[in-house]
Amino acid sequence: MVPVSQETGQGVSTIHEVLERVCPAMHIAEGFLPPAHAVAWGVASAPFVVHGVRSLTREVREHPESTLLLGASGAFTFVLSALKLPSVTGSCSHPTGTGLGAILFRPPVMAVLGTITLLFQALLLAHGGLTTLGANVFSMAVVGPWAGYAAYRLSRRSGLPLMAAVFAGAFVADLSTYCVTSVQLALAFPDPSGGFLGALGKFGTIFAVTQIPLAVSEGLLTVLVMRLLTQSSGGELARLGVLVAGKSSRAVAR
Amino acid sequence: MLPIDAAAHGSRWRRRHPVDKAVLGLGLTALAVALPPWPGAPLVLVSALALLLGPAGVPWRRLWRAYRVPWGFCLTGAVTLLFEVGGPDGPVGLAEGGPVRAGELLLRTSAASLGVLLFAFTTPMSDLLPRLVRARVPAPVVDVALVTYRMGFLLLDSLHRIRQAQAARLGHASRAAEWRSLAGLGATAFVRAFARASRLQDGLAGRGYDGTLRVLVPEARVSVPFTVASVALLVVVAALTGVLVEVGA
Numbered sequence: 001m002v003p004v005s006q007e008t009g010q011g012v013s014t015i016h017e018v019l020e021r022v023c024p025a026m027h028i029a030e031g032f033l034p035p036a037h038a039v040a041w042g043v044a045s046a047p048f049v050v051h052g053v054r055s056l057t058r059e060v061r062e063h064p065e066s067t068l069l070l071g072a073s074g075a076f077t078f079v080l081s082a083l084k085l086p087s088v089t090g091s092c093s094h095p096t097g098t099g100l101g102a103i104l105f106r107p108p109v110m111a112v113l114g115t116i117t118l119l120f121q122a123l124l125l126a127h128g129g130l131t132t133l134g135a136n137v138f139s140m141a142v143v144g145p146w147a148g149y150a151a152y153r154l155s156r157r158s159g160l161p162l163m164a165a166v167f168a169g170a171f172v173a174d175l176s177t178y179c180v181t182s183v184q185l186a187l188a189f190p191d192p193s194g195g196f197l198g199a200l201g202k203f204g205t206i207f208a209v210t211q212i213p214l215a216v217s218e219g220l221l222t223v224l225v226m227r228l229l230t231q232s233s234g235g236e237l238a239r240l241g242v243l244v245a246g247k248s249s250r251a252v253a254r
Numbered sequence: 255m256l257p258i259d260a261a262a263h264g265s266r267w268r269r270r271h272p273v274d275k276a277v278l279g280l281g282l283t284a285l286a287v288a289l290p291p292w293p294g295a296p297l298v299l300v301s302a303l304a305l306l307l308g309p310a311g312v313p314w315r316r317l318w319r320a321y322r323v324p325w326g327f328c329l330t331g332a333v334t335l336l337f338e339v340g341g342p343d344g345p346v347g348l349a350e351g352g353p354v355r356a357g358e359l360l361l362r363t364s365a366a367s368l369g370v371l372l373f374a375f376t377t378p379m380s381d382l383l384p385r386l387v388r389a390r391v392p393a394p395v396v397d398v399a400l401v402t403y404r405m406g407f408l409l410l411d412s413l414h415r416i417r418q419a420q421a422a423r424l425g426h427a428s429r430a431a432e433w434r435s436l437a438g439l440g441a442t443a444f445v446r447a448f449a450r451a452s453r454l455q456d457g458l459a460g461r462g463y464d465g466t467l468r469v470l471v472p473e474a475r476v477s478v479p480f481t482v483a484s485v486a487l488l489v490v491v492a493a494l495t496g497v498l499v500e501v502g503a
Contacts, residue, residue: 032328071451072450075401116402202337
């Protein structure tokens with residue numbers, strides 16, 4: 001399995017300690033996947049990342065000032081995973097931030113920001129890896145954001161309130177990331193007797209026990225963060241298209 | 255600054271070109287993944303460790319502090335290969351050949367992680383990122399990565415201070431307070447990131463910002479002797495693995 005960070009400590013005294021606790025929850029570690037799988041997941045991620053790079057490049061060429069805002073968004077995504085998340089089971093882990101990122105910055109941009117973040121985590125924190133970057137990008141920067149964004153948008157279109165849609169987006173993004181990671185691991189390490197399905201059941205069961213409560217926690221945290229943002233940063237949310245400009249209380253699904 | 259990046263700035267190989275170190279460190283990682291775990295991974299592991307603690311001059315305590323995190327996760331990850339679901343022994347039982355698979359996986363991940371650490375502990379991100387443009391990474395993406403990298407430290411510092419302030423105000427005294435504090439922390443990170451980007455934009459606009467971030471990169475040249483020696487080491491490790499596999503067979 002990809003190990004899951006479960007913490008119970010209370011205080012965090014230094015930046016280093018904060019960062020040592022950055023969640024490697026869904027990061028597949030360096031060298032964990034066989035070469036063929038590592039390459040295959042890299043190929044699978046490439047079209048989404050290229051699409052995101054094109055969107056980002058077009059945005060920056062049309063609006064040069066966007067570089068700084070996108071950089072700020074990337075930094076926000078990076079530090080979001082440093083927050084300690086109390087789980088409803090009483091333990092503690094860290095949010096993935098893929099749902100909130102997708103709602104705020106849209107999935108194509110998140111594919112690029114997520115890739116940059118994963119690269120930094122691999123090189124600066126030794127979390128994840130370069131050989132497994134493709135697999136991690138596919139689960140955390142592609143499937144998570146797209147699934148979360150789809151859930152958010154569908155919820156809004158079906159008339160759910162903004163905060164319910166935000167919860168759905170964050171919950172689905174978190175859980176879908178774990179599901180993809182389970183599939184990746186089951187494909188790489190099928191059970192000798194149960195095969196792929198046996199391994200998927202094993203990894204899925206382990207993840208389900210630990211991650212469904214964490215997905216609920218991340219959904220709740222994302223709702224709380226979004227509530228504060230609608231109160232304090234209506235302008236920025238309007239610029240990002242999450243809220244209708246001038247009407248901070250109304251929100252639209254883009 | 256993060257511990258690995260701080261160590262990279264003070265590394266003996268700091269002035270070497272990133273390509274030199276990429277050939278060596280990432281080459282070892284590639285070998286760790288591509289070669290048979292036994293005896294390939296132990297050879298890669300010993301080579302990387304010798305280079306890290308020897309010529310690269312990384313203090314072993316600092317290395318262990320960085321290495322224990324991925325290693326610990328590799329260890330617990332390998333444990334799951336010991337078991338299988340739906341086998342002849344019941345719903346959950348010991349997997350046939352599980353210990354061998356787990357051992358091979360542990361060797362491979364341990365060696366591969368050290369190869370990347372060799373690169374990371376000797377190459378600051380500020381040396382690497384601007385040079386990615388020459389590797390045909392689009393300049394806007396490199397600029398966004400540069401801003402992310404530099405702003406990330408400032409935001410982490412802000413988070414640390416806010417968390418201290420919250421703790422001093424009993425912001426973590428109860429579960430409800432913990433949730434409120436956490437939400438405040440996330441929202442404040444967003445607000446500060448965008449406020450900082452806005453101020454940075456104003457400052458750059460006053461200096462004639464045209465959409466390109468120009469940063470100074472320390473001059474360095476690719477060292478042919480270093481690169482040749484690195485490739486030679488990689489070839490020796492691969493050849494030795496092949497010989498040992500043949501002898502073992």
